[in-house]
Each structure stands twice: as C-alpha cells, then as structure tokens.
Amino acid sequence: MSSHAHTGHAVVVEPSGFIRKYIFSIDHKVIGIQYFLLALTAVCVGIVLSLLMRFHLVYPGAHLPLVSGGIMTPEQYLALVTMHGTIMVFFVLTTAPQGGFGNYFLPIQIGAPDMAFPRLNMLSFWVTFLAFVAIIAAFVVPGGAPISGWTGYTPLSGMGEVTGPGEGMGQTLWIVSISLFCLASLLGALNFIATTIDLRAPGMTLFRMPLTVWGWFVTAILGLLAFGVLLAGGILLLLDRSAGTSFFLPAGLVVNDQLQPHSGGSPLLWQHLFWFFGHPEVYIAILPGMGVASHVLSTFSRKPVFGYRAMAMALCAIGFLGFMVWGHHMFLSGMSPYSGFAFSVLTMSIGVPSAIKTFNWIGTLWGGKIQFKSPMLFALGFVSLFVSGGLSGLFLAQPAVDNMLHATYYVVAHFHLVMGVAAIFGIFSATYFWFPKMFGRMMSEPLAKIHFWFTFVGAYCIFMPMHFVGLAGGIRRYADATGTTYAGVLQPVHMFMTYAAFITGAAQLIFLFNFFWSLKHGAIAGKNPWNATTLEWITDSPPPIDNFGGDYPSVYRGPYEFSVPGYRQDFIPQNLTPEQAALLK
Amino acid sequence: MPGSTVTDEVELIGTGRGGGGGSSGDSGNSGGGGDDWKGPSGSARVPQRAYVTGMTIALAGILMFFMALVSAYIVRKDMPNSAWVPFNVPRILWLNTLILIASSFTLARSRSRFLANDSAGFRHWWGVTTILGIFFLAGQVIAWRQLAAAGVFLSTNPASSFFYVFTAAHGLHLLGGVLALLFIAFRPTHRLTKGTATEVVSMYWHFMDGLWVFLFLLLLLGR
DSSP: OHHHHHHHHHHOOOOOSIIIIIOOOOOHHHHHHHHHHHHHHHHHHHHHHHHHHHHHOOOOBBSSSSSSSSSSOOOOOHHHHHHHHHHHIIIIIIIIIIIIIIHHHHHHHHTTOOSSOOOOOHHHHHHHHHHHHHHHHHHTTTTOOOOOOTOOOGGGGGGGGGGGTTTTTHHHHHHHEEEEEEEEHHHHHHHHHHHHHHHOOTTOOOSSSSSHHHHHHHHHHHHHHHHHHHHHHHHHHHHHHTTTTOSSSSSOOTTTHHHEESOOOOOHHHHHHHHHHHHHHHHHHHHHHHHHHHHHHHHHTSSSSTTHHHHHHHHHHHHHHHTTTTGOOOOGGGGOOHHHHHHHHHHHTTTTHHHHHHHHHHEEEEEOOOOOHHHHHHHHHHHHHHHHHHHHHHHHHHHHHHHTTTBBBHHHHHIIIIIHHHHHHHHHHHHHHHHHHHBBBBOHHHHHOOOOOOOHHHHHHHHHHHHHHHHOBTTTOOSTTTHHHHTTTTHHHHHHHHHHHHHHHHHHHHHHHHHHHHHHSBBOOOTTTTTTOGGGSSSSSSSTSSSSTTOOOOOSSOOOSSOOHHHHHHOOOTOOOHHHTTOOO | TOOOOOTTTTTSSSSOOGGSSSSSSSOSSSSSSEEEESSSSTTTTTHHHHHHHHHHHHHHHHHHHHHHHHHHHHHTTSSSOOOOOOOOTTTTTHHHHHHHHHHHHHHHHHHHHHTTTHHHHHHHHHHHHHHEEEEEEEHHHHHHHHHTTTTTOOOOOTTHHHHHHHHHHHHHHHHHHHHHHHHHHOOOSSSHHHHHHHHHHHHHHHHHHHHHHHHHHHHHHOO
16 A cells, blocks of 8 residues: 555654643543543542432431531432433443543544544543533532432422532532533543544444444534533523523523513423433433444454444434433323323334344354353443343333333432443443453453442342332432331331442452553553454554554454354454455465 | 535645655545545645544534523423513624624635635635634624613523523634634644645634524524
8 A cells, every 4th residue: 555655654752741741632542531530530429429328228317427407408318310311321321431441442443543533532531521620619619419310300499509418509510511511521522433433444434443442433413413412401591590690491490489570481392301311311321332342242252253244324313313302201291191192102113123132142142152252251240130121111101101210219310220231331331341451451351250240130129129119109319208107117218229339330440440450550461452353452552642553554354253154263353354354274 | 505515635835744744645546436545644744635534523512512501492482481582683783693704704715716726815704704713703792782781681581691602602613713814824834734724713613604694594583
C-alpha cells in the first residue's frame, strides 16, 4: 500500500508535560481512563449511599455518625435515594461503559488512530467532570441534597425550598448538573457516531465491526436523540424555579399552607420529557454491556458469535423500540387506556429482540470450548441477570399488573437487576477483559473469581427477595415502614437484603484491591493474552499514542473467527490477509 | 442544499495545509469505496467528510432539542386552565425573518462563488451573509426590548415564556453561526480545508434559517 510509506514517517509525538499528557489530554485512551476513574469514584459514592439507605430501612432509629442531628430524617433518606439514583444512572452506568470503554476501545477496534474530533472528546469529559462536581456540591450546600428522586418529578422539583430541604440550592445544582451532563453526552455521541461512520479501517465494513462497536454505536445514536430532550426539559425546569415561569407548575398549589404563584403548567409534561429521555437512557446503560457480553462469550467459548447479524440488528431494534415505550413509566398518570395499551404492546415487543439476543448468547456457548476466565464469568452473570431482571419487565409492561406493582419494591428489584447490576456486570466483564490491554498487566484471576462469586450470589440475595417485598405491598422511597403492620412484617426480608448488601459491598473492596495492585504487580500481559481476534489485540499493551505505531491495519475478515475448521490456530485476527491465514492451515 | 457535495480538497484561500497534518499527498482516495482512509493520527488528520458527518449528526441532536421545546409548547398551550394569552409577535420579526431568509441566499451565492474559484466573490457574499446574520440578531434584541417596553416579560404568561425561550435558544445557536462565519472569514482553519469549513457552516446556517422559519410560523399560526 502506497500510504504505508507516508504513514510510517508521520510519527505522532506524545505530549511531554504532565498536564497535557494526563489531565487535558486529547488522546482517546487517556480520556477513556479518565471517564473510567470518574465512574469508579462515583460508584464508590453511590454504594456508600445505598448502604446507608439499607441500614436505615432496618434500623430507622439508629444514631449515625455521618448524619447531622444523629438520627436520619425522612428528608435525609429521600436525599440519599435521589443522589444514589442520579449518581449511579448518570455518572456510573452511562459514564463507564460508553465514556470509559467506548472511548478507549471504539477507535482501536475499528483501526482508527483516535476519535474523529479529539478536542471535542476532551471537552466532553471535562464537562462531564463539571457535572459531577455540581452534583457532589449538592451535598454541602445549605439544605443539602435534593429529595425529588433521580426522575426529578415536578411540581416537587420545581418550587424551591418551600417543598423541603434540598429543594433550594440542592435541586438547582441537580438540574445544572444534569443539563451539563446532557451537553457533554451530546458532544460525546456526536463524536462516537462520526468516528464509527468515517474512521473505520480499510475492509472494516459495518458487518465486520465487533459487536462491542455496534453496542457503542447504537448507544451513541440513542444518546444523541435522547439527551437533547432532557436538556430542553432541564432548561424549562430551571426557568420555572428561578424565573417565575409556569411550564410544569399548576395553578392553585398550596404547599405548607402557602399558595404558590404559578398558573396552568403541566407536571405531566415534565414526566413526558423526562421519560422520553429516561427510557432510552435505560438502553444507553445496557446496550454497551450487551456488546461486551457477546464479545466475551464468543472469545471464551472459542466460537463465533451465533447469529452475528441478528445480534447487530437486535441491538438496533432494541434502540429503535426504546424510543416508543416511555409511557410505560406513566401508566398511573391518568393516561388514556388506548395509549396505555399501545405503550404496553410496544414494551412487550422489546421482548422479541431481547429474546433473540439471549437465544444467540446461549447459541454461542453451545458446544463451545468454554474457558471460565473472570471476564467470561461476568459475561455469563450479565446474561443471567439480564434474563432474570428482564422477565419481570414483562409483568410490569401490563397496565393491569402495573396498577398494583407501580412504585413498589418490585419495580426497584426489576430495574436494579436488569439495568443496574446487569450493566455493572458488563462493566466488570469489560474491566477484567481489557485491563491487560489498557495497563499491560493481568489482574489476579483467583481474586477476580472470589469477587465474581460474592457479587453474583450477593446481587441475587439482595434483589430476588426484593420482588416479594414489592408483591407484598412494600412501597419504594418510604424511609421507615416499620410502623405499619402490612409492611412491618416484611422487616426480616429487609434485614436479609441489608446483610447481603453489606457483604456484597464489602466484596467490591476485593475488586478495588485487585485493580490497583495489578496496576503495579500483575503479570505482564503481552499483546494478546486471551488469543482474541479483534484489532485491539494486534497492537501493544498499552497501545502506543497513535494506537498502531503508524502501521494501520486493514481488515480481511469478520470479528469472531474462532475455531475455523482446517486451521491449526483456533483464532484468526481480523487483520490477517488470506495469504497469511493460509499459512495457519 | 446548495453546494452540499463533498468537495473536500478545494483549496482557495487556505493555508496550503491540506488537512492540517503532514503532506497532502495522501488524501485518502487511493482506490474507491471511501473506506480506505489511512492516517497517521486522528488529531492531526481526520478525513474531511467526517466534519460533514459530524455536522449532520449535530443538527439531528439540535433538532431533537428544539422539537422537545415545540412539543412542550403544543402540550402547554392546550392545558385546561392554561392561563394562555395569545401572543402577537412584534412586527419587526417579519423583517428579521426576511433578513435571515435573504442571508441563506447570499450564503449559497458565496458557496457557489467559492466553488467557481472566485475568491473576491466568495469573500464579498460571505461578508454580506455575516452582516445579515448580525442584523437578524440585532433585530431579535430589538423585538425583546419592544416587548419589555410593553410590559411583556419571560414570566408574564406561558405564551411569552415560550416566545423568549424559542428566540433565546435559536438566537444563541445563530450567534454560534455568526461566530463561525467570522472565524472563517478572518482565520485560516487548521484541520478543515476551506472547502469543508464553508460547507459545514453552510449546512448549519441553512438549518438555522429553516428552523427559524418553522418557529416563526409556529408562533404566528399556533398561538
């Protein structure tokens, strides 16, 4: 190729200063790690908040050292609910799989030197960082953190301090944070899509892209179309709070004996705008995990992904349908039964592409030479959690059933399994899988397996009983249910879930230790420790600044050529020419 | 859209830095398909079509933002007890709209002069477009001041709230467009060729023009 002579000379010089190299870097790999570390910080905060909640549910009268006033008030509990949800959904489940691993590996897996717009990429990260600072600042402003939940429902979120502590400055910071996050995510989505469309290596056709890239690509399209809507909602909400408008605030509201000076706004309008974003957001969290699971299951079964095209198309179908089901969050908002029916049928139809994916994951495993390495365990855990969490979604998708289960712990259990823990398992799988590539060293396999079993069993111990608490009428967001007989009898179950949560939370310290210990002391990984086929494994670990040392690959085959009959080697990298591959026969 | 063909390598007034990276010898067209790009570095060298793709994607995102506001407008207007007071748009908005539509034509003219390698004509019409853009923004500010003088503010009633939100959101986007016009007029672009830069800015400008016409009709007919 004539271009090789040229590209060989054009060496990209790594910036030498600390600030340009690690802080304001435009290298997608550094930015990916920055996103990952941001998510790691956020997840630690989020877990501490959830443990405080679990503790309070079991010991509502206990004196807590961190809480002002000693005993936690219901408002403080609601603040924990709000901040846990917001931090986890935005700064963990959206940030780590897409911003972290997507940033790091999308360009490498398609054979590109960087994102299409590296400076925009840096801007995305730093705006996300600002958003995180804003949300954390809500803890320390007067009144503390907001209490309106991660969905920020109006009118509670729109009226200011009169509706409770945290609804003053705290809620304003929440809106500012989410709006900044939307902006950053829009810029990021733009970059991901343009990169996937225009920066693919020669021969990397759409249907030769790894399913991870498909996952990030579809996720970016969802982000592009969804975050702008939430941004619009956020701006209107901010105006309602600070400029005296009445977009979401109805007339004649009396709060704490004070008549509120608003007129004719629609609280449901906020719900529509929020959930038009909010439901695609669920898929923004889970689709990258689906990509990673497909990728890892194939690699450690030593088999091609079963039904590769169907997998890619199912990702697109889930993304597409994801935009038409937001109403199922609002069955109880007084919506017309006909709308409810349409939303219900559309929601259940998402079961079809989801079933295609699950069937093909099992098909990928079927008859494979399965290697139970830690990434594989977490990918299997992902499939398990996705199925158990997804099935309850079919119940909730029916308005008649949702009438009873709405706002109970059944819903909490459903979305924690399917979007929370499953997505986290996708992140763990990705971490164990790509750590060798990102840092050049292996993570400890025995520690990883201990971490897996504690987390896997622990997650089920927390969230399976939670379904039954919901079925029995346990209402979410109640700070203290011990006073009622119907909910009070559920306390032993809550006790079990709380113990499980603390043990599972403690088990994450194994992961943290493994992660930071392996950075320095792990075994040297080499280029391709898993004998995998995609382009990130043909370059050094960690990859050089321009990803391929100037020698950019061309692609000659699909991403999952494992155990091809007639070859001595059970994997054929994507960049092997037919002549080179013939030598392996 | 005028001149929306991808004419990447047209260099007219540019700095001679094709793509800004190294030499311009490898322009990524060595054998069809368009998928054969090989560059030394993303930061130094991105295929010019990525900027056109990027702008297309950005416009889709911006469209979703404005459509969210528009759907909020429609829903809010028809709420029971909405306290909605139909809103008479200031008359200067007709003039502003004409100015903005005219600016699309002058910009198209500028692009076609550029593609015809007529540097002076390009600069002339580019300048006219920039001035019309600034006139439009000034006209919008005048409309705000007229409303304020008449006692109509952001929080006066829902219709005026939406008027200020629409015009402010659109005005901010158009201000970005004016800055881009000025930037290209006065500074050489580094990573984009002049051809791509003018094409991308044209896409943005025509989109903002069309969006304004839509919002204006909505405010006129949907009040």
